[in-house]
Amino acid sequence: MYENFENLNEDKKKKILDACILEFADKGYDKASTNAIIKEAGISKGILFHYFKNKKALFCYVLDYCMLAMTEEFMKYPLTETKDIFQRFSELGVIKLKIAQEYPYIVKLFMEALASPPEEMRSDIEKKYLKASKEYMPTFFKDIDYSKFRGGVEPSKAIEVITLFIGALGEKYLKDYKGKEHELFQDYDKIMAEYMGYMEILKYGMYSLDSTN
Amino acid sequence: MYENFENLNEDKKKKILDACILEFADKGYDKASTNAIIKEAGISKGILFHYFKNKKALFCYVLDYCMLAMTEEFMKYPLTETKDIFQRFSELGVIKLKIAQEYPYIVKLFMEALASPPEEMRSDIEKKYLKASKEYMPTFFKDIDYSKFRGGVEPSKAIEVITLFIGALGEKYLKDYKGKEHELFQDYDKIMAEYMGYMEILKYGMYSLDSTN
């Protein structure tokens, strides 16, 4: 499928991949321009479409590459032992932040792909993402003590609340710090404190009183 | 500014506005085509750009129109008296649902404009939206009894948690029911029950025990 491209020497491959990642991350699939990519990569139009049969295939390849890179990156950060789901979530958050800091374009491309993908690819992309996160789940939920939840709180519901809330909070921070992402890392402690405050409220609502500490 | 357009007879104005709303709601600003609009409205290219100096101005006008229509619509639904913030939020949710059901395209255009606006307009659009929601706040928070919150829970923090969570939940439902929005209204009771379940968890975490009912 992509053998023409795969057989290239690493340097050239990397230059092209980097150009693609930059452009797709910056503009999203639709607004990304293959002309901008070939210019940035220093190659000709013809050869790009020789390697990839069209823009969609190119995007697919790049996205898969990014996904692989990200999951590999995740594996590098083992989760510490804990029975507390809130602890786990906050750890995951820290890992995500670290990865976003180290590979901003890959993460951006990825989020862009989930938020506004080419319509015909939407379900495929979501499927792949779901598959990857499902695979991570056993690790993530390992050893969690669900008995900490008070009576009347279904653990699955509670986890959904936490997931949704943390997701929304993350998006809010992204919006607040849009264009000045570096300050996000400067304000790390302040944000972490805020985050803990929110978690305390949720924890209080979900755990039985003798588990709240 | 728009007098050429404003002076048109109502029928023609409406036909053009409707065409714009349809196109912008469906495709978003960038992908919306002025050609599609003139075709749908049955007018010529020249005259559209005689009424509006360019695509951006057209979008601005249409967006303002939609915002006005929506705020007017909101005013039609007075909030019932209650001291309970959760009650208020769930009422607001019901109102939003009703409006989305009645004016799907206007609401969609609106959400599209907030989610992925033309970059140069982003801050203007957000500003307008913030202004409108700020104006609604006194009504919304009128008579709310903040003493229901237990010690250690700052009301402002609590409200932020609720807002973020409800927002995320709403988006989740929108995603789940994408392309089959009618089922959303069929499943109304089920969704409402789910929603109440979530709210109970939050309420338990935020209210002091003697206020939870």
Add this chain to the structure above:
DNA sequence: CACCGAATTGACCAAGTGGTCAACGGGAAT
């Protein structure tokens, strides 16, 4: 050297974009 096949180029294409403008048509005023 000649030859071949693969890699690579960039001029070119059709389609679509937002936007312009000379020309047209018809109603009102003279």
Add this chain to the structure above:
DNA sequence: ATTCCCGTTGACCACTTGGTCAATTCGGTG
């Protein structure tokens, strides 16, 4: 009847897009 005005038309413009393909270049083989 003539003039004028102005709303309206649609052919046209410059530009960008993803994608093609004949032509060239290059490395290796005999």
